[in-house]
Amino acid sequence: MGLFQKFKAGLAKTHAQLTHEIKRIITRSPRLTASSLEELEAALLGADLGVSMTAQILAAAKVAFETQGRTGLDFLEIASREVQSSLSANHAALRKNPAGLTVISIVGVNGTGKTTTSAKLARLIQTRGETVLLAACDTFRAGAIEQLKLWGARLSVEVIAGADKADPAAIAHDAVTAALARHAHYLLIDTAGRLHTKHNLMKELEKLHRVLDKKFPGAPHEVLLVLDGSTGMNAINQAREFHKSVPLTGLVITKLDGTSKGGAVVAIQRELGIPIKFIGLGEQPDDLQPFDAKQFAEALFSEKE
Numbered sequence: 001m002g003l004f005q006k007f008k009a010g011l012a013k014t015h016a017q018l019t020h021e022i023k024r025i026i027t028r029s030p031r032l033t034a035s036s037l038e039e040l041e042a043a044l045l046g047a048d049l050g051v052s053m054t055a056q057i058l059a060a061a062k063v064a065f066e067t068q069g070r071t072g073l074d075f076l077e078i079a080s081r082e083v084q085s086s087l088s089a090n091h092a093a094l095r096k097n098p099a100g101l102t103v104i105s106i107v108g109v110n111g112t113g114k115t116t117t118s119a120k121l122a123r124l125i126q127t128r129g130e131t132v133l134l135a136a137c138d139t140f141r142a143g144a145i146e147q148l149k150l151w152g153a154r155l156s157v158e159v160i161a162g163a164d165k166a167d168p169a170a171i172a173h174d175a176v177t178a179a180l181a182r183h184a185h186y187l188l189i190d191t192a193g194r195l196h197t198k199h200n201l202m203k204e205l206e207k208l209h210r211v212l213d214k215k216f217p218g219a220p221h222e223v224l225l226v227l228d229g230s231t232g233m234n235a236i237n238q239a240r241e242f243h244k245s246v247p248l249t250g251l252v253i254t255k256l257d258g259t260s261k262g263g264a265v266v267a268i269q270r271e272l273g274i275p276i277k278f279i280g281l282g283e284q285p286d287d288l289q290p291f292d293a294k295q296f297a298e299a300l301f302s303e304k305e
Contacts, residue, residue, distance in 0.1 A: 006289055007299035010281025014262030015300055018047045019076060026075050032065045040075070047260065047300075048233055049083075050267025057082045080301035083266055087293035091275045094125075094290075095222045095249065101179050103187045103212060103219035107205060107246065108226035109238055110193030113254040113280065115144060117226050118190040119151035120288035121252075121278070126155065127286075130185035135175035136161035137168040137208065138192040148190055155285065158182075168192065168204070169211040176215045189220065202245040209246055224277060226252045227268065230259035236271050243274065252288075254280035262300065 008015070021043035029036040037058060044054040057079045065073050096102055104121070108114050118134060125132045134157055138144035145161050152159035160175035172189055179187040191208065194201035212219040225248050227235040235253075242248060251274055256262050269276050276291040 006281055006287070007292070007295045010257045010279070010287075010289075011262045011296075011299045013258070013260045014047055014256070017260045018043060018263070019301065019303070021046070022075055022079075026073075032062060032073070037062075044079070044263070047263035048267055049263035050233070050270060052270055053083065053086060053263075053266050056086065076301045076303065080297045083300060084293050084297035086266060086270055087276075087296065090269060090291060090293055092250075092277050092291040094277060097218065097221045099218075101176075101184060101187060101216065101219075102221045103176065103179075103189065103216060104222040104224060105189045105191060105209060105212070105220040105246070106224050106226060106252075107191050107242060107248075108193060109195055110141075112193070112226040112228045114138070114193060114226045115147050115151070115190050117224075117252050117254060117278075117280065117288065118148065118188045119155060119157075120280070120285055122151075122157045122186075122188055123155055123285040124278075124288055124290075125186050126157070131182070132157055132186040132188060133175065133179045133182065133184050134159045135172055135187060135189045137171050137175075137189050139164055139166045139168055139171065140192045144190075144192070169208045172208050173211050173215050176212065176219065180216070202241075206245055222249045222277075223247065224250045224252050225274075226254055229253045229256040229262060229264060229279075231264075233264060233267060235264060236268055239268065239272050239274065243272070248274050250275050250277035252276075252278045252280065256280060257282050257287075265296065 025036050025039045041054055060078050060082050061075055064078055106114050106118050122132045134152055136145045136148045136159055149159050160178050162171045223246050225239055225242050253265050256279055278288050279291055281287050
């Protein structure tokens, strides 16, 4: 399956609902009336594209209608173009430490899919011919360490782990030591899920990052926040709070294959200015895909197969 097909399949629910509504409104009204614009606005907001992006799309549609008339108006094409333009400054490439080991901390609230994302990212790194280790620093959630070890066995990736309830910072410290000794290209730190409103848990995450930096100056080189795409605009508040405690370098949006609110990806990136590095489009190890603005915009709005 090609990249566009993966995006299209993963965003099928969002695409189906969005394009169905837009086509229903456009075909019913020969002109862009106040009423049809209001309905189009509701459809775009319903997909969680956000107020700012919705306003940009509607403004572009009005300009196109005024210059080309109804016959030249392809609302879906305009929407796709505007979304792509908005996301084109997104720097999706994974950072690489030129001095050797690259340490990536994977953070987020409970239930967003951090452990699975850590494993899928390890798989992606493997496909590039690079070596990777996983650090099981979620020592609080029952079964989290075993879950990561199972993924490690499945992917033939070494997992550095401690006992349940062990100090996550101590495990991270040991994991850096192991990764350096093995001359690994990447070390992925799977941290415990924590509510962004819990001050003590956020402080613990800050401590883990301080320990990483002390052990290996400059680490972590990437801090990726995993967000559940099905939560829509609520994800923005999570990102804001995490960003205050541990400056984020990128976002991973998961579970987009199960939601009709895939437009939240656009709103989140536009609101926060933090690049989207990857999106999760399914359950398989290779279903984590590097974010591509053009493919994403076309998968949302395009009718092509």
